[in-house]
Amino acid sequence: MTPDTLFQYVPSPATLVKKEKLSDFVTLFTFQPDNGKALMHKPGQFIMVSVYGVGEAPFSVSSPPNATGSTFELAVRRIGNVTNAMHNMREGQKVGIRGPYGSSFPVQDFVGKDTLFVAGGLGYIPLRSLLHYQLRHRDEFGRIIVMIGCRNPAERIFVDQIKELEAREDVEVYETVDCGDDNWCGNVGLITTLLPKIYIEPDITHVAMVGPPVMYKFVIQECRNLGISRESIYVSLERHMKCGIGKCGHCQINGLNACVEGPVFKYHDIQTTPEAL
Amino acid sequence: MTSYTVYMDQLPGLLELWAREFQVHVPVEVENGIYDFVPWRKSEEIAWEYDVAYNPLKRFFLPPRETLLRFDPANCTAEVVCEAPRQLIFGMHPYDVKAANQLDTLMRKDVPDYNFITRKKNTVIFALEPAAVARNAFWASVDAHKVDAGYDLYWTRISSASFHVEVSTRRGKELLLAAGGLELSTAADREAARRAHQRIVKESLRDGLKYPWRETSDILNRAWDSTLWQHRARHCFSCGTCNLVCPTCYCFDMKEELDNTLTKGERYREWDGCMMDSFSRVAGDHNFRPHTRERFRHRYYRKGKYILDKTGQLGCVGCGRCVSGCTSGIADPKTVFNELWEADRHDS
Ligand SMILES: Cc1cc2nc3c(=O)[nH]c(=O)nc-3n(C[C@H](O)[C@H](O)[C@H](O)COP(=O)(O)OP(=O)(O)OC[C@H]3O[C@@H](n4cnc5c(N)ncnc54)[C@H](O)[C@@H]3O)c2cc1C
Ligand code: SF4
Ligand code: SF4
Numbered sequence: 296m297t298p299d300t301l302f303q304y305v306p307s308p309a310t311l312v313k314k315e316k317l318s319d320f321v322t323l324f325t326f327q328p329d330n331g332k333a334l335m336h337k338p339g340q341f342i343m344v345s346v347y348g349v350g351e352a353p354f355s356v357s358s359p360p361n362a363t364g365s366t367f368e369l370a371v372r373r374i375g376n377v378t379n380a381m382h383n384m385r386e387g388q389k390v391g392i393r394g395p396y397g398s399s400f401p402v403q404d405f406v407g408k409d410t411l412f413v414a415g416g417l418g419y420i421p422l423r424s425l426l427h428y429q430l431r432h433r434d435e436f437g438r439i440i441v442m443i444g445c446r447n448p449a450e451r452i453f454v455d456q457i458k459e460l461e462a463r464e465d466v467e468v469y470e471t472v473d474c475g476d477d478n479w480c481g482n483v484g485l486i487t488t489l490l491p492k493i494y495i496e497p498d499i500t501h502v503a504m505v506g507p508p509v510m511y512k513f514v515i516q517e518c519r520n521l522g523i524s525r526e527s528i529y530v531s532l533e534r535h536m537k538c539g540i541g542k543c544g545h546c547q548i549n550g551l552n553a554c555v556e557g558p559v560f561k562y563h564d565i566q567t568t569p570e571a572l
Numbered sequence: 573m574t575s576y577t578v579y580m581d582q583l584p585g586l587l588e589l590w591a592r593e594f595q596v597h598v599p600v601e602v603e604n605g606i607y608d609f610v611p612w613r614k615s616e617e618i619a620w621e622y623d624v625a626y627n628p629l630k631r632f633f634l635p636p637r638e639t640l641l642r643f644d645p646a647n648c649t650a651e652v653v654c655e656a657p658r659q660l661i662f663g664m665h666p667y668d669v670k671a672a673n674q675l676d677t678l679m680r681k682d683v684p685d686y687n688f689i690t691r692k693k694n695t696v697i698f699a700l701e702p703a704a705v706a707r708n709a710f711w712a713s714v715d716a717h718k719v720d721a722g723y724d725l726y727w728t729r730i731s732s733a734s735f736h737v738e739v740s741t742r743r744g745k746e747l748l749l750a751a752g753g754l755e756l757s758t759a760a761d762r763e764a765a766r767r768a769h770q771r772i773v774k775e776s777l778r779d780g781l782k783y784p785w786r787e788t789s790d791i792l793n794r795a796w797d798s799t800l801w802q803h804r805a806r807h808c809f810s811c812g813t814c815n816l817v818c819p820t821c822y823c824f825d826m827k828e829e830l831d832n833t834l835t836k837g838e839r840y841r842e843w844d845g846c847m848m849d850s851f852s853r854v855a856g857d858h859n860f861r862p863h864t865r866e867r868f869r870h871r872y873y874r875k876g877k878y879i880l881d882k883t884g885q886l887g888c889v890g891c892g893r894c895v896s897g898c899t900s901g902i903a904d905p906k907t908v909f910n911e912l913w914e915a916d917r918h919d920s
């Protein structure tokens with residue numbers, strides 16, 4: 296057996312170098328692997344993070360593939376044991392990481408195409424990796440259209456970065472919230488209400504979509520109405536994950552393991568898979 | 573293939589020899605009519621005629637709880653733990669060997685599971701031809717009455733005083749001949765073994781799947797919306813017993829514990845089951861299989877389709893443990909599959 300297999304469940308240490316609050320519940324963590332090596336992840340992949348004594352949980356890497364330097368970013372919502380422990384960490388403290396795991400958005404397939412990003416709530420976290428990759432190699436890609444939907448303005452994340460995006464001429468940003476508040480003067484309504492408002496060339500548009508389970512069916516339907524093919528729609532599906540390597544069975548979507556064959560799937564490949572969407 | 577005749581009175585000596593090197597486990601009657609594998613001791617009476625071991629034998633390769641890592645939370649370091657005792661399981665029925673082989677295939681897939689593989693490698697398996705069929709078993713109808721690998725020796729009781737023993741591996745042969753002086757089997761003994769096999773297979777076939785098991789995947793392809801799922805699962809307690817007793821179920825949860833000084837801890841895996849309500853719940857409290865009918869269906873798809881599609885083998889070896897273990901009396905794969913097959917026949 297190769298050393299890789301021997302250490303299948305052994306995390307390696309990484310140090311928290313920066314912590315930045317994104318919303319009441321979401322914080323952006325910057326980690327530096329202690330071995331100094333870049334994570335070498337692809338957009339859409341996830342890693343398993345260990346807070347020893349508390350547990351381990353999967354998180355999408357939110358930063359683009361690290362061409363330079365070895366830090367990477369995770370945006371984490373405080374929801375339970377591991378995520379609470381992470382939120383209580385101070386800079387300089389360490390976690391264990393293993394991965395990256397799973398499939399990714401096939402970056403090469405997006406080259407020369409327009410990309411429509413559809414991010415529901417925390418779905419922006421994994422999509423940000425692909426988005427920032429494309430921004431870094433802006434010339435290789437066509438239009439970049441970003442749609443972001445949130446339950447309410449308080450839950451918006453990466454607010455400043457999104458403002459910067461909006462200011463750019465080479466990116467189109469559309470935001471909506473399910474319910475507004477007194478200060479919100481943007482669009483109100485589900486994310487599906489944004490789609491009919493934009494002009495899309497279906498033949499050259501790829502869609503990258505991540506959001507809460509309820510979102511997919513409706514958005515895919517809208518995309519299909521616009522004439523986008525099943526082959527050009529990519530979704531990332533979140534499931535309970537315990538091992539990350541296709542063994543524990545928790546992440547099964549029908550016969551597929553979301554941790555190995557996913558989390559990123561081409562819609563065409565799972566459209567008839569029950570329990571997927 | 574080489575085979576030997578071993579007499580009952582030669583066994584105590586052999587067992588003692590083996591026990592010096594291995595933790596030997598044998599089937600015994602633990603309670604009236606209930607059999608299980610226990611560590612061998614001289615005084616232990618081996619239940620050669622046992623019908624099924626109460627607990628699944630996967631526990632020898634995938635223990636109910638197994639430590640995978642020991643960690644030091646202060647320095648954030650961890651090291652692999654792999655406890656793989658040298659063990660000898662004497663008396664494993666072919667369907668259970670088959671189940672272990674299937675786990676082996678799945679555990680080697682993609683990223684191989686080091687702990688499982690090491691445990692399996694350190695385990696000597698002496699298969700035993702069943703002499704009785706458990707009330708709820710149907711292994712012959714799913715082709716689990718024969719295995720061609722995954723064991724070191726194959727034992728068949730051919731008389732009250734003798735066994736026919738077929739050698740499968742060099743390790744098996746060495747262990748068998750450890751005390752020297754065994755006779756090669758005679759044609760008559762081989763014939764007796766063949767007949768013993770035939771008799772028991774016939775008995776196992778008295779009840780079982782009514783169609784060739786390979787068709788199960790196709791039948792399930794058309795059964796997603798069957799009313800059977802709701803019908804049966806209505807009575808399900810989501811207790812997960814059917815998962816836990818199944819020799820081919822291998823899903824697990826990961827947990828960890830700190831010692832009382834909080835300076836050291838270990839991460840372990842523990843058997844888990846897809847019939848349990850929490851199994852596929854994710855953050856935000858969304859559950860991908862919230863109803864018993866969905867979990868019930870998932871279990872049968874896993875047995876009858878997903879594993880079959882992946883490995884070419886049915887994910888059920890027909891041991892009948894789940895049937896006996898289910899308080900509600902609904903967890904019988906053969907009844908479920910037969911019913912779906914009947915319905916399918918009427919539809920098409
Ligand atoms: C591929 C993938 C990528 C993810 N990316 C992110 C991300 O970038 N940012 C983020 O904030 N969250 C992400 N999540 C969700 C995150 O894994 C869960 O919020 C986290 O596991 C909760 O851990 P906990 O110990 O804090 O919660 P717990 O105290 O264990 O439980 C809180 C809730 O989380 C659910 N949960 C627990 N463990 C898991 C698990 N292993 N997988 C899924 N749900 C679980 C529980 O069912 C419960 O509803 C991702 C999940 C997956 C599968
Ligand atoms: S089918 Fe039976 S054994 Fe399985 S979870 Fe339901 S009640 Fe328990
Ligand atoms: S599903 Fe039931 S009968 Fe089939 S192998 Fe598992 S426990 Fe045995």
Ligand code: FES
Nearest residue numbers: 539542543544554
């Ligand atoms: S997370 Fe364990 S099988 Fe996918």
